[in-house]
Amino acid sequence: MSLLEIENLSLDIGGTPILKDISLSIGRGEVMGLVGESGSGKSMTALAVMGLLPHAARARGSIMFDGIDLVAAPEAAMCRLRGDDLGMVFQEPMTALNPVKTIGEQVAEGIRWHTGANRADAETRARAMLHRVGLPEAQFPLTRYPHELSGGQRQRVVIAIACALKPKLLIADEPTTALDVVLQAQILKLLKSLVAEDGMSLLLISHDLAVVADMAERITIMRHGEVMEAGNTKQTLSQRAHPYTRQLAEASTHVPHRPQSPGQSKPAPLLQVKEVVRDYPVRARRLFTRPAPFRAVDHVSFELPAGRSMALVGRSGCGKSTLARMILALDRPTAGSIRFQGEALEDKSEDALRPHRRNMQVVFQDPYGSFNPRHKVERLVAEPLHLLDRRPSPAERRESVAEALSQVGLSPADMEKYPHEFSGGQRQRISIARAIITRPKLIVADEPVSALDVSIRAQVLDLFADLNARLGVAYLFITHDLTVARAITDEVMVMHDGRIVERGPTARVLHHPETVPARALIDAAPDLERALQRQGAA
């Protein structure tokens, strides 16, 4: 008999149906992957199991866990199960821990609550558990507060809390989505070993097929609150019997078609970065001693030829976004020079920058945050027209906006709408339309697709490739995601601790990394094909 048996689970929140007749089972000691894009209902399924649904939610059907129906169980019974037999790890490690309690208290709390152990015993067990998740007491005493730990370390604490009492079922809801690839690999490894050692069952929820393919024996694919397909991981993902499964799998390995990079001859450099340094002051912790500044960018030099597409890859916090902001002249370097079209930017006034800004635009990561929600699309897309020396008439303005919108595959009629009326992918298209309206020579794109679902990401990448070919615009992609680099760049630079450690043609760097940081990034990157091969070998 399986440990968890969900049968015909339906759920609605305030009358809106969220889950429709979900059925799913997990055996003892089994790892089940639950995959779906946003809005597929995978997180709600997890919360339903935990009994932590929002107030207005109504569930029907049954969730049998170890012989108990969780849908019907009273709150007191659920409290006994949660943290003891059921553990859960959440997506956002930065906010999942109570900031005012030490990590020791937070791990020990569940132990004391369920076992009635005294403080000392609970702390001993907490200490042991933290050691197991890779936080040995020597470096991470129980008295540490969450804010003193990094994101990856915090996620380890959350895992320690969830696994402290060796639950029968561990639910991990996108446990690595907020972390960079290297940390992701480490956390996944940790989860794998804990599950194996303690014989726990694991329900791993992810939007990333590659992650699941690497971890799970069986997989369930959800969409719009319904189960599309379920079965053995390797089989399901290799055969791709269900059209949606196929769509997902293909999208996650999608490489846009690009005409051969324009001319092998070296065009003139569009952007030249020389010995750029950016320091940030650090707040004094002690009176009278001024701490050394934090160096975010450390003597970086490179050139970007016109019309080329280049990736700047690195782990979070390596300084790549700071560098991008300096290139965009939104921030000034502490030392060094940035030349665009042959002219230095770093000492120009805002007025003198105008002609350069016209030729250099930006696309941001967050398609939600990059628009003023109170403006219509027309005004949003037309914003850079402000840079033109001659103000266009309203009619000309509308014409330009219409043209830009059609170039990104939207209808000119969309300019009358507000941004919230669009989906995430469409919004990223609007942001690209805004970036190309002044016909720039360079677009700096800061993680332009990492917030998008896989199928939409593929479409947006296609659009980037297409614009590169048609308009000859050069790209600088800032990303931690190697699939993006692989898909549409000619060259890759790997950044680590403020320095560029490796640089070369994309294929060469991705297949034969020469430096340790580059290799770490590439090894850690989830890859569906490789994962399936490994699954086959196992």
Add this chain to the structure above:
Amino acid sequence: MIPYLAKRLLTGLLTLLAASIIVFSVLEVLPGDPARIMLGMNASPEALAALRMEMGIDQPVLARYLDWVAGLATGDFGRSYTYSTPVIDLIAERVAVSLPLALLALALSTLIALPVGVYAASRRGTLSDTLTMGLAQVGVAIPNFWFAMLLVYVFAVGLRLVPAGGFPGWDQGILQGLAALLLPAVSLALPQAAILARVTRSAMLEVLGEDYIRTARAKGLPRRAVLWRHALRNALIPVLTIMGLQFAFLLAGTIIIENVFYLPGLGRLVFQAISQRDLIVVEGVVMLLVATVIAVNMLVDVCYAIADPRLRTAR
């Protein structure tokens, strides 16, 4: 934390200096002659001049300012024009009423507001939440002096439970003193409690939506334990902010209540000193109140750091 506090102390002192200039120059333009007020309609010019010299207000402005600031720095607030006693003694007598009153009111308001706010937050959306918060809304809207008038007529005049006003002095016994401060404290505290309860509730609601609350629930803690062990302490920051503001208000903003209950507090001292043009007293009290606000703000900051470990290192 320590360098941060040192910086705060320094800006606090600068603020005080700026305040002293403002207060002094504002009162300098205040029309009215303190000597004339003392001696009244029939005073002869010589008598007026003699009194002005006695008060020291015949000196030039700058000399008087420097004299006064130098005095402040050494704890000498000068001598009252009208009472001709040291200002510091006058203030000390009044603080002995105002401070206990403010503390009593703050304690009452906190004791009422915190449980009510937490309770309402934990019962969000229910009838009892709607009712308590509705009452709190009304409480916020009641002018405290009107409330005080009603309280006096019910509890002092009608039921004769407590004195209608006045203050017997602490030497008449602690209990007597507290009895005299009870009604004023209640009338000050209730509107404040209504505000604080609303702040507590919304701070709690905000915290209850945080991820770590879900983590705590996932550990198997029941709602009540989560509420008191995890949510309350995190909700304290906005609550502390409001309490700091309220304390400053209670110490200085009670003129009206002091009038209704004819309590010899700081507010009435200033009010009276303004009308008698006893400027040096006004200046002294205002400086003291400004200093108190600065000190309370710093204290609140320290409380923040106690409540939230992130602030111990972040600053």
Add this chain to the structure above:
Amino acid sequence: MSLDPVFIAGPERHILRQALSNRSFLIGLAIVALVAAMAIVSFVWTPHDITRLQVSDRMQGLSLAYPFGTDHLGRDILSMIMIGARNSIAVAILAVGIGIGLGVPLGCWAAARGGWLDEAVMRVNDLVFAFPALLSAVMITAIFGPSAINAIIAIGIFNVPVFARVARAGALAIWPREYVLAARASGKGRFLITVEHILPNIASVLLVQGTIQFALGILAEAGLSYLGLGAQPPMPSWGRMLFDAQTRMVVAPHLALFPGLAIVVTVLGLNLLGDGLRDVLDPRVRRQR
């Protein structure tokens, strides 16, 4: 993955629909509209002429001719409350106007420039905050003499740092947003960005704070008039009516009852309106519901 975040504000009809289904907004709006209507009607009509004293009719109880009775000089209380509403509303609105007019530009400026200027503006703010408000108002009126205008100034001055803080905090939260970066990348200066992007997005917070300060302004005005520092006779004000009433509370409690209720109801209405607006406009609260 999380659900779509609710947007700060969409097109206005969206908000209107939200507002019309919000209970506190509706009740608050109704009360405030009633008080405003009373004030407006009083310009053209009141039940009695309160500039003509009928001392012989003094301190009458409730009757058909005088629904709320008469005061110690024989004036109709209802008429006085109606005209007093004018005074309360005018003082509070203008005081809020001073606060917004000075505080918002100051706060936005501080947020846009940052650095020492920000520091300086905020320190001046702290300085004003450190002054005991009511006492300072008493001093201000002692210098310039008691009048409605000076009450407005005294209350308004203390509104400035409130709005400066709110505007600055709001602006500081908007500045790092990507659409501001995009606007900067489009070459827009601080002023233009503040006008086009910052102000519209902090408007809702300011509106909510505005209703709160409005309510506080009415209470403050009542307090000042009670101390005799607000509007002067023959212009009636609620606070002074309470002051006049309290020596007569035993024989004529209605004198204190109606002006007090007028204050409570008006402030309550404004606070409900503010709460409702916050629910409708602030996405964070809305998500919690």
Add this chain to the structure above:
Amino acid sequence: MKKLAAFLGATAVVAAMSSAAYAARTDLVLGVVLEPPHLDPTAGAAAAIDEIVYANVFEGLTRIGQNGEVQPALAESWEISDDGKSYTFKLREGVTFHDGTSFEAEDVKFTLERAMADDSTNAQKVLFSAIESVEAVDPATLKVTLDHPQGSFLYNMGWGDAVVVAPETADGNKEKPVGTGPFKFENWAKGSSVTIVKNPDYWGEPVALDKAEFRFIPDAAAAIPALLSGDVHAFPMFPADAVTQVQGDPRFEVVIGATEGETILATNNGKEPFNDLKVRQAIAHALNRDEIIMGASNGFGVPIGSHFSPANEAYVDLTGTYPYDVEKAKALLAEAGYPDGFSGTLKLPPPAYARQGGEVVASQLREIGIDLEIVPVEWAQWLEQVFTNKDYDLTIVSHTEPNDINIYARDDYYFNYDNDAFDAVIEELDRVSDPDKRNELYAKAQRIIAEDAVNGFMFQLPKTGVWDAKLEGMWENMPIQANDLTGVRWAE
């Protein structure tokens, strides 16, 4: 909740205990409106000083009795020379100050010379202006020589500003007054109360009270609950508005007496259009005194037609000089060249009689077309703007100094009134000491200013005393600013 109830219970017990000791008491709590700035009556004008210390702590050569009559005090008797310039006082013997030092003629000499000195801060220096020299003949005899006869000299010596102080303690009287009276100063809780206790070494008849506390209750509204709750036993000047609230209550006695306070609509006679007699007459005709009294002091107070107290034997009723007549007033205004009226300001000091009376006056003058802007002022501003700088049109104020009709003769007084005939009457008054002749002159003076309508004469400020019905011996009238407690006792 239980704890709260227990706490309330405890406070109730405390309250009950404090009112339990009720039988045959010898203590008294008196409510007074203003806190004095200090307690030296010879160095300040504030009535609040005299209201506490006069006759209780300090005594002068003479004293003013309950009905305004001059009585012997520290001077047992006196002789006046025939030319009226020389007064020989026989002083009481065996009198000591509260600090134990004995009272002698030298003390009086010191007192008078201190008040007359150039650097004197005595608020009523004019009282001593006639004195030429003071001589201590022997410890019990004092001779005062005047440079001209002064009919009011003995009365002047009865003022609070003329009380006798000891040279040893004079400088400390502001904080710790030392006098010869039946009560000794005990304690001053600033902002709250002054306490005086019985002086066991008093020369005269010992007082019945052991202890009296003057509690400061500036707010009219607070006075009522203080009285009703039994916190305060007596208010010599209860807020007039509030008297109605206790009038029917058998626990209290309400006594409406007279003060020396002529409440007038003071007029700037030196300023257009008020320098025109017709305008002033128009104003006089427009004032309805009954309504004003009703509005200003709850109907208490006697209408007056001139600047003189109805309690005084020289009083002449002149209220009919310019009777209330709106049509006549309008006609006079038209005659004066203001058929459509004019506008002006009405400056009102803080007391209720002024603020509330002002609203009524403004409303009445509006009837004849005079549109007044009400400008409330603090006393400080009133003294500066109105009294000193004469920057005003109209103001309402009560002149509480006794027998002060002579202010109309003063040059440069804030009324800006100048009438030689009136000045002559006052000059004569100063020299004449024959009572009949004096009364005649007083009547003449009253008529002149009434006919000139110098000010709007409204009413005599009432003394609205309210006290516990078991209290005896409280003063009914207030001929001077004082709360003489020498005769006050609790009924058995």
